[in-house]
Amino acid sequence: RKEVEQDPGPFNVPEGATVAFNCTYSNSASQSFFWYRQDCRKEPKLLMSVYSSGNEDGRFTAQLNRASQYISLLIRDSKLSDSATYLCVVNSRDSNYQLIWGAGTKLIIKP
Amino acid sequence: DAGVIQSPRHEVTEMGQEVTLRCKPISGHNSLFWYRQTMMRGLELLIYFNNNVPIDDSGMPEDRFSAKMPNASFSTLKIQPSEPRDSAVYFCASSPRDRPYEQYFGPGTRLTVT
Numbered sequence: 001r002k003e004v005e006q007d008p009g010p011f012n013v014p015e016g017a018t019v020a021f022n023c024t025y026s027n028s029a030s031q032s033f034f035w036y037r038q039d040c041r042k043e044p045k046l047l048m049s050v051y052s053s054g055n056e057d058g059r060f061t062a063q064l065n066r067a068s069q070y071i072s073l074l075i076r077d078s079k080l081s082d083s084a085t086y087l088c089v090v091n092s093r094d095s096n097y098q099l100i101w102g103a104g105t106k107l108i109i110k111p
Numbered sequence: 112d113a114g115v116i117q118s119p120r121h122e123v124t125e126m127g128q129e130v131t132l133r134c135k136p137i138s139g140h141n142s143l144f145w146y147r148q149t150m151m152r153g154l155e156l157l158i159y160f161n162n163n164v165p166i167d168d169s170g171m172p173e174d175r176f177s178a179k180m181p182n183a184s185f186s187t188l189k190i191q192p193s194e195p196r197d198s199a200v201y202f203c204a205s206s207p208r209d210r211p212y213e214q215y216f217g218p219g220t221r222l223t224v225t
Contacts, residue, residue, distance in 0.1 A: 032212050043202055043216035044154070087154070097142050097161060097211045103153045 003027060004102040006088050011107050017078050021105045023088030024070045032091040033064055035073050038104065039084045047073075047086070075107075083109045113137070115217035117203050123223045129191040132220045135184055136205030144214060145178055145188050146202040154202075160186065193224045 006023045013019045025033075033050035048055065050062040050071050061074040071090075075082055088102035116135040124130055136143045144159040158168040160180045168178070175194070180186040190197055200221050204214040 034212065043219055044214075045216065046213055049212075091212060097144075097159060097206070098156060098167065099212060099214065101154045 002103075003100045004088055004090050006086075006102040006105045008103060009106040009108075011105065013078055013107065013109055015078060015080055015109055015111050018074065018076045019078055019107065020072060020074045021086055021088075021107075022070050022072050023102055023105075024068075025088075025090045025100075026069070027090065027100075028066075028069060030090045033062075033071050034089040034099070035060075035062060035071075036087040036089055036101075037084045038087060044087055078107075078109050080109050080111060083107055115203055115205055115215055117201075117217035117220050119220060120218060121221045121223075123225065124193055125225055126194055127192045128224075129189065130193045130197075130222060130224075132188040132190075132201050132203075132222070134186045134188070134203030134217060136186070136203070137207075137215055138184065139207065140205035140215070141183070141208045142206045142211055143180060143186050144204040144206075145186070146204065146216075147199045148202060148219075149199045157188070190222075193222075195224045198222055198224050 003026045035047040036044040037047045038044040048057050050064050054063040059076045063072045085104040085106045087104045090100045092098035118133045142161050145157040148154045157170045158178045163180045178188045200219045202216050202219045204216045206214045
């Protein structure tokens with residue numbers, strides 16, 4: 001079983017719709033969680049950290065469910081520019097610095 | 112502020128040749144990471160440094176791969192000899208001392224070994 005699992009998609013969503021991704025992680029001791037975004041042929045970029053109480057940044061909301069070991073990302077009022085691959089990331093049990101990366105969920109926003 | 116700088120951006124080489132990839136982390140960051148990304152395997156951590164010291168190189172695929180960080184502003188990843196299966200995008204990332212999980216990536220080096 002992979003340490004971080006995501007639905008690879010693609011999710012094809014009309015502009016203006018709300019879309020949600022989930023991600024599950026295997027290490028119950030993980031303490032830090034993140035969503036990164038990667039555009040086609042570009043580098044990954046940090047989108048947002050995920051806090052225990054859930055957090056929001058504009059149209060983006062991230063939530064953590066420790067009991068079920070999953071993380072979610074909700075995008076409201078989706079824009080064409082939201083088209084990208086969204087990577088779920090969790091800190092490694094073996095290191096204070098190493099991250100474990102999901103394979104990513106591809107999102108395509110259609111006009 | 113300058114981000115992570117990588118060179119070259121593209122490299123095409125023949126099997127058996129030596130390849131050297133270069134990275135300049137963001138000034139003041141004390142951790143540096145080398146990743147490889149392919150369609151089949153996704154993003155894989157090869158090695159990371161903390162305060163210029165290699166901490167974990169368990170992701171380095173073979174002895175053909177080596178990495179150095181002679182000072183806080185420069186790192187290299189070398190493949191010798193290169194093989195076609197090394198073809199991938201190689202990313203360098205750095206993170207600050209107070210937020211070690213916030214990794215800032217360079218634009219990557221797209222390596223093709225023929």
